[in-house]
Amino acid sequence: MPSATPVLEDVHKILERYADNPSAFLALNARTEYFTAEGIDGCVAYRTAGRYLVQFAGPFAADRDRPALLAAFRKHAASRRKKVLAIQLQESDTELYATGGFTVNQMGASYAIDLSRFTLRGSKFVRLRNKISKAGRSGLVVTEDDPLAVDAELTELDRDWLRGKGRFAKELTFMVGERTGEVAPLRRLFVGRIDGAVIGYISYSPVYGTRPGWLHDLTRRRREAPPGVMEAINSHAITALSEDGAGWLHLGFTPFTALDPAHEPPGASPMVARIVRFLAEHGEKVYPSATQVAYKEKWDPHAVLPEYLAFEGRPSLGAILRLMHLANAI
Template sequence: MTQQCETNKEKDRAQQWLRVRDILRKYSENSLAYLSLEPDKQWFFAEGFDGVASYAISGHTMVICGDPICPEAHFSEFLAQLRRFAAAHRYRIVFLMTMATHLDAYRSAGFGCHKSGEEAVFDVQTWSMAGGKCAKVRSSWHTAVHKGLAVKEYRPWDKRDPEVERQFIEISDQWLQGKHTARLQFAVGSLMLDQPCDKRYFYAVDTDGVIQGFNVLNPYRCGKAWIIDIMRRREGCPHGVMELLFHDIMAKLKQEGAEQASLGAAPFYRTADHPHADLSERAEHYVYTHMNYMYGFESLQQAKAKYNPDWQNIYIVCRPKHLSLWMEEAAFAVLDSHGFRDYVQAFLEMRRVEKAEKKKARRDKRQKRKE
């Protein structure tokens, strides 16, 4: 009986997954929309019209990934349904990385809106490496081309290649080992090679057939826009691998008639750069400038900025209106695969490293005086 129940649950999940995919193909606007298909999501479906919000529960907080996905005409009604659902379960609500487009609707529905960073977006049809702003990108691209690297697209839905997939996983594992926190999830996708769900995979390979880096793209805006959701490169890879991938991907998307591309969010970037910044926005600014050991927010923004994007504000939207410590803890808990304690441990390690560096600096100073 238990096995039969599990089988039925799997079938229901598979049917719901297909329903979510169909809604995404029609109405996705937020670049995070396709993360709704990741296995770490639950789904809240609208009643009376097509609509879905993907979420996770942490404590008494319902954390939602991006904006609700539905026809624009039903957006406010969908928010009302979400509020009723949350009230019935006594959940707080936190939307992560929402667009500025719907701020008026959120506020009218009684939600608070707090800037949480900016997203790097590009007009595919007009972007170019020409000019001084992309000089470093252009130089790196030339280096990769001269080393004989080439970009290819992997299409697992046509034919699986175990060797390509093995190298993807190998590179991802190397990348993860270099991080100070565990793998981020919820707002970052996974490879999903067994169920690619409209994803696209591009990789840079050298003359020996070794993959030196790869990118995974998710669609939004009904396939007229693409976000480079995953960017990985092999440890010790030739200079310019990521720049080569970005250039060739943009050229391919332009040829196909795509309108927009995204490199995703720069979390906590310029959150306090306006006169009415609240406490949570100022706290995010502090994290951005003082806690780069944990995640590298500043270096992440700089890595995106070199491609000369347009920066668009993103927001945390919440109810109650004021973003409490419990809501922030819930957000961190669903974003980090090891939970909120992972950030606490990383913070303590950061302080230990800082203390050791200061101690060494004082010791070196005393030694110089003696000399």
Template sequence: MTAPNTRDPRALLRDCADHPSAFLAMNHGTHHHLGVRAPGVIAYRMRGRRAVQLGGPFAAPEHRGTLLDEFRDALPRPGRPLTVAQLRTDDVSLYEARGFTVNQFGSTYAIDLQCFTVRGKALAKIRQNTSRARREGVTVEEASADSATTVMLDAIDVAWLRDKGRHVKKLDFLVGERGGAGERYRRTFLARHHGKVVAYLTYSPAYGRRPGWLYDLTRRAPDAPVGTVELLNLTALLRFQDEGAPWLHLGLTPLAGLDPRHEPSSSSRVLNSAITTLAKRGQALYPARTQEAFKLKWAPHVIEPEYLAFEGGASVPSVWNLLRITRAV
């Protein structure tokens, strides 16, 4: 694969990235290292002089090592190890060869739209919930990007955050956003209940071997009827299917789908134990089981592990830095 002669991060993602969440690199506040010796882009955030990278190098396989080494050479040194979030299986060996510790962090889910059907036992819960929402008077439409829509969605954001509690923050970096440089490429579907907007979902382009769309942001008012989110996603899914999109990605769920068979040889036993404990007992910190259950209701055709990688080993400062950048704490 040969990338175009461009310094546009979005074009490089489109032509070089093989990661369902690569478009999150367009989020506000994310920096881009554009390859000099190899075509591609690396997305990252800085906190102080510490860097957290999103995904592996977004480049063709033969260029990933060169791009990663180039990026690491450009980081502040010494003593500022790199952390990587949402690393895919194909890139694990690349980081292990450079001394990184790699641990499974969760799983990502994808629906093959070429064979998806709402019929059958597997989708019974989806049919039940969407029918309930329709009976309650919920309707769904694709939103236009205008000022009136922005005001309505802002109101949903406020209601959603208020319902979560005053200490809850909006997660960042590893989830989608509204606005920013990628706004015109996203699609938004909103739900009305008797005319009032009560929820919305946004979708970003997905690139690579399974192109299509990424379900990347959900906001729901507390008074939205049961089944509203399922009706939103089903409406968007069927539209994407009609348009010929091959895949709908449901994105990463941290702490879900953990399996010892997915742990690389370089993994930290201490971090693995901590992640496993959080998955079992940390529902108050992150609702992994709820998120996983929602995604499994769609009978995804592909479930893949995603990883964290720590240069020089997993340390408390590196983990803390990741949590701060994603606003998990």
């Protein structure tokens, strides 16, 4: 039997104790639902989408309790005549799901920088340094700001950013972070200005687990922003986060990238693999993977971590379309 729905503060404490997914903080996004089981210290984050309960990341609990929590969540889904579709699973999650009867496929990868080893010195960063310097010569000033204090300015920038995406563009949800909300004070926000006007910003969310640090999350820039603005903001943030003792900077999950047959677990669906590869080659209108990866590879990440999706039972095209609709990609 599920226990009472936890408050957001309790979910955050569970993430601090057990989360080992660099995107776990996104489980605190608005409209996320939570499942808990009596006698287990942990939770499952999910959203309801048609016939599916779409689980975000694996069960957040101690290793010994994760199988029982997942089993209880599946029973909860069945009681509502739903199936479970899990996204952004880590490689360490795949055995739990595959042995539980899920079909598991690689969906993409996340990228991370070990800040203790990071430097912009050397020939391979010449172009990046030049872009950052050019942004500085344009008058760019980067500051760390209180999200609430600059909300009106950033909301206006968000509108400009979305208009620049085209008439039918939509803002992605669910698998990307948020700038506002109850947990906004837990994030760190770095804002770039030229002549006092906001030209771009990056929001960073905390990361727990074996690679603790910060997640390079929500990014926005004005259409007229000069080249190098986002790189300069991130470089400024790296310095600040490093000085505060952060271990890792996670550049986030990018779907349809770093795909490798060697990463597919036993029992992976050939049909899903074909769809994911097709989107990798032709899906820029769904998600700008190539642009995202190009930005991330500029920083020469130290870790490229495969991430997975898992279908309860046999996968279907309908489940994939439901997931894309939930993420506002279609």
